[in-house]
Amino acid sequence: MSTTDSEARGTERGRNETPAERWDRNWNDIQQELRIVQTGTQILAGFLLTLPFQQRFTALTVQQETIYLVLVVLAVLVTVVALSAVATHRLVFRQRQKHDLVRVGNVILLTALVASGLLFAGTVLFVFDVVLGDRGGVIGGIVVFVGTAALWTAVPLALRQSRHDTTT
Template sequence: MSTTERGRHETPTERWDRNWVDIQQELRIVQTGTQILAGFLLTLPFQQRFSTLTGRQETVYLVLVVLAVVVTVVALSAVATHRLVFRQRQKHDLVRAGNVILLAALIASALLFSGTVYFVFDVVIGGAGGIVGGVAVFVGTAALWTALPFGLRRTARDVDEAHERATDGGSDGA
């Protein structure tokens, strides 16, 4: 079903512009959360208790700092890409690349969030608590970030099928 048939009357260029604005807003949200978390991580070495970390905990900490930087750099790559293709009439390419960039940033963010919970729980209550906390956050994030969207996709498909039956003069069974 085309976009126009769903009630949105826009040109392909307007649709690409709208999609790019959506991606920009989503990247802002990812980047803000990541920057707050990165700021938290960067303050830890200046805390007295930091010197009591085990070698493994220090390694996990450093991996988390690098992961926070990776998320930030990946998210900012959409900005850099936009600057380099600005006024080149490549908005459609930019939206496609922005989608991939955003998905990569979300995956890295899920790892960063669960890793941070693992690290904090490990330091506060021990290794088993860290594993349980980290896995719980990762599984919860994966469920919310995949099951919910896939459920909504199915709903949208069902709505499309019902709309098609209604416009063909058929009944949707309701």
């Protein structure tokens, strides 16, 4: 079997699946990953939405209120972006466009991850700012942002470089 034939059958990496089966598997992977993103951000959004009802919230500075409102918008943005994959799936359902759905779903998921990283770093910035002051907030936010960026980019890129696929 030539390389072209094996690629057409989806066996270039040891999987014996048709292109349609590969698109289905890829879409299922994207759905699972979106569920994880949604759960984490929904919990964080719920936390953010309860803050105005806390007594200490009235003591926030204008800067802290601004950071808080940006975080609420970011939490909503992550949720809307992640749910856009669901809306897209519903609107192209049974249109034989799974390959397009997987491509768009990948962009949606990456966008949700970037926005989630910003949301996590911003939340740490906000909490540290309230508890420790401006400097503590900035340091905490930067540490989380850099740590998240490293874990979410450097580790996957290192894995891509190694390409030690054990499937046959």
